[in-house]
Amino acid sequence: MDYEIFEAGDVVLQHGATLRGTQLAFKTYGKLNADKTNVIVYPTWYSGQHADNEWLIGAGMALDPAKYFIIVPNMLGNGLSSSPSNMPEPYNKSRFPHVTLYDNVMLQHRLVTEKFGITKIKLVVGWSMGAQQTNQWGCLFPDMVERIAPFCGSAKTAPHNFVFLEGVRSALCADAAWDRGWYLTPPTKGLRAVGRVYAGWGLSQPFYMQELWRGLGFSSLEDFLIGFWEGFFLRRDANNLLAMLWTWQNGDISDNPVFKGDFKKALGAIKAKAMVMPGEMDLYFPVADNVVEVSHMPNAECCPIPGVWGHFAGGGAHAEDTAFIDAKIKALLAS
Numbered sequence: 440m441d442y443e444i445f446e447a448g449d450v451v452l453q454h455g456a457t458l459r460g461t462q463l464a465f466k467t468y469g470k471l472n473a474d475k476t477n478v479i480v481y482p483t484w485y486s487g488q489h490a491d492n493e494w495l496i497g498a499g500m501a502l503d504p505a506k507y508f509i510i511v512p513n514m515l516g517n518g519l520s521s522s523p524s525n526m527p528e529p530y531n532k533s534r535f536p537h538v539t540l541y542d543n544v545m546l547q548h549r550l551v552t553e554k555f556g557i558t559k560i561k562l563v564v565g566w567s568m569g570a571q572q573t574n575q576w577g578c579l580f581p582d583m584v585e586r587i588a589p590f591c592g593s594a595k596t597a598p599h600n601f602v603f604l605e606g607v608r609s610a611l612c613a614d615a616a617w618d619r620g621w622y623l624t625p626p627t628k629g630l631r632a633v634g635r636v637y638a639g640w641g642l643s644q645p646f647y648m649q650e651l652w653r654g655l656g657f658s659s660l661e662d663f664l665i666g667f668w669e670g671f672f673l674r675r676d677a678n679n680l681l682a683m684l685w686t687w688q689n690g691d692i693s694d695n696p697v698f699k700g701d702f703k704k705a706l707g708a709i710k711a712k713a714m715v716m717p718g719e720m721d722l723y724f725p726v727a728d729n730v731v732e733v734s735h736m737p738n739a740e741c742c743p744i745p746g747v748w749g750h751f752a753g754g755g756a757h758a759e760d761t762a763f764i765d766a767k768i769k770a771l772l773a774s
Contacts, residue, residue: 472508480564523682524679543572567724570589573588591753610632622677631669652667709738713740718746720748
């Protein structure tokens with residue numbers, strides 16, 4: 440096991456359920472300095488785990504473990520932290536309760552403060568749902584978080600994004616083996632179908648026109664759809680995917696007791712210096728949505744990631760996009 444567990448005890452979630460014996464899985468990179476001022480928090484994304492974040496961590500990079508103490512907390516529902524797949528009865532499988540961005544970030548805040556005694560965070564950074572959590576950190580803890588760098592994400596899930604996720608949910612649940620979440624063997628047809636739905640959204644139209652999947656080692660479009668996309672979701676647990684999907688669909692940094700649904704107020708509360716990086720051709724989180732968000736943030740810049748990799752500009756698969764993101768984060772940390 441290459442990660443640690445923060446035992447959080449009984450956690451009362453935003454929607455009323457008590458998650459008993461809550462576990463938050465996390466991994467740290469680098470060392471915490473004496474005055475605890477070199478901290479970076481880097482949350483995970485939809486279906487991702489801490490190891491899937493490591494493409495942005497390394498010697499000489501912005502997230503350099505020789506300089507910073509980097510904490511990667513795993514989202515609730517991702518299979519390592521408390522999830523449908525690992526919770527004991529009665530809150531296991533399809534009985535796993537609804538979890539919000541607020542629930543995730545409040546739990547991560549407990550990890551940072553109770554486990555490490557940290558009072559200042561130099562940077563919170565994240566991709567996709569990790570970007571949503573990054574924005575949530577920024578508005579909930581404005582005096583603690585000095586900088587944020589959300590990329591290929593949003594502060595509130597747009598209706599069009601919600602509709603895309605309905606397609607994902609329907610594809611998975613149409614498999615008879617899913618059995619309303621009480622499956623004994625994985626609903627592999629549904630998981631493969633989810634991969635096919637995702638394939639048309641995760642990457643842009645020009646990506647496919649230019650056959651850029653060849654650079655990832657695939658010999659045909661069908662080879663890419665099976666080898667990359669179906670394979671991507673066959674490794675995931677269906678109930679875990681559905682739990683995180685609910686969190687994503689209901690993602691809204693203002694939907695909590697602090698901001699009571701006032702989205703502009705939540706954005707305005709982000710005092711951190713912010714570098715917001717949408718993917719130029721991201722079909723989930725379009726640039727225009729981030730432009731609106733940034734207009735309500737007091738110290739933010741919107742800087743789109745150029746190119747045709749769409750949402751996966753932020754996934755670590757394309758070296759040029761990774762270099763762009765890394766350079767922007769370096770500049771942010773130096774500011």
